Amino acid sequence: MNVWLSHHLYALLLALKRLSRNPFPSLLSIIVIGIALSLPAGGYMLLGNLQSLSGHISGSPQLSLFLAMDSGSTDISKIGSRLKQHPQVSSFNFVPKDSALEQLKQGSGLSDVVDSLSQNPLPDAFVINAKNSDPVVLESLRSELQKWPKVDHVQLDSAWAKRLDSLLNLGQLAVLMLATLLSFALVAVTFNTIRLQILTRRDEIEVSKLIGASNGFIRRPFLYFGAIQGMTGGIVAWLIIALGIYLSNDALADLASLYTFDFRLQHLSSRDCLSLLLFSTWLGWVGAWLSVTSHLSHIEPR
């Protein structure tokens, strides 16, 4: 068999053996790692769901374009044809000022007040559906329309989507910071686990060095141990999130039905899951590497 491969296989088996020989402490550190990872990963999962929710609600972003009071029917048809040709506009609807007043009269219960007005205070308006829901694109469309002649005011009806979006950005930043902090915690946990292992295996390490083991040979099982522990912690984090979703989904569905839409939390995508596992494996490896590097040199046979 290939020497390199057999060395790695040996190290892997040894790491698994060590992991299973002390199941309780191993389990505890794995759970600690899992919980630490589940916080940022769970936050990321929530953010992803909120993002898809906001996209779902503001699926057809609308702008209201109010014309100047003195605009006539030629201005209206001119703007209508310009809107028809605009690439960002998917459809639009003209609301004449009279029908707007009529709507106000019926919808608000202010008919007495409206009747007492000597003239219609409302402008003619267009309600525009944009093609793109990206808040940046919408904003540039808004300012562009604003500059057209005889346009008094353009209002982005989905301004709240923009607010939600920046709120989500903030949330993303918070998750990132949490992930960074807890990554350090994970590295520290692994560092300590491996340190204890090295101390309890001092004799073995010393004898191995005396009979010709290279540093790589001694280091490898510890690195595998750290990586396996990190990976298992990642799996535990995934399970914790899955459990959280399972427990809250029914209640969420009830809540969402009150607002007449269908909403269920989705778990991380398979790509995100893979990233989570790879990242936790890598962190475990790093913690083990740091620990082995700083402790192994102290064990020199005498």
Next chain:
Amino acid sequence: MINFSNVSKRYPNSYDALTKVSFTIESGEMVFVTGHSGAGKSTLLKLIAAIERPTSGTIIVNGQNVGALKGGTIPILRRNLGLVFQDQKILFDRNVFDNVLLPLQISSFDPKEASGRVRAALDKVGLLSKEKAKPITLSGGEQQRLCIARAVVNRPSILIADEPTGNLDSDYAHEIMNMFRSFHQVGVTVLIATHDAALLGGSQDRILALDRGILTV
């Protein structure tokens, strides 16, 4: 095969353990290092295995300058040596078989071939029936034989033993010594440090006598 020229070793803040020691051991020789405790026997053996570095002088083992070896090449030197330590260094968390298997795992033997070699080595020292036993259940003589099996399982060209009969009664001691002689007879270079003059088998053995770090014979 082993060559010391003007080798001195001074431990930090301490006396000279060895002073200007020079000798050559040819391939296939059997040599005893004698002297009182503190004479520098262990230091001499440790220098050969690069466990200690000389303060001055050069040591050549199998054509390599041991004092100048870089960290990464020391393991390769040690894999060609069979070492029996004064304090035995048995691993008590595993059975006899696994103790002897360790050197072969380190030099990545094929597992099937390795277990054959381990059994052969255990058979040679008469421990084959105890391969599953924990070392703690073995007698002092058996533990020493376990150490010898671990030292020879790699079939080294040089076998080095530091006081291998140190805490054994004379019957066991002779038994152990005959074992070393049998390895010598199949061509292994054997180097044994001992303070026990009774073990020396007469004039045919070469002796390096140390007295307070100075080679007297």
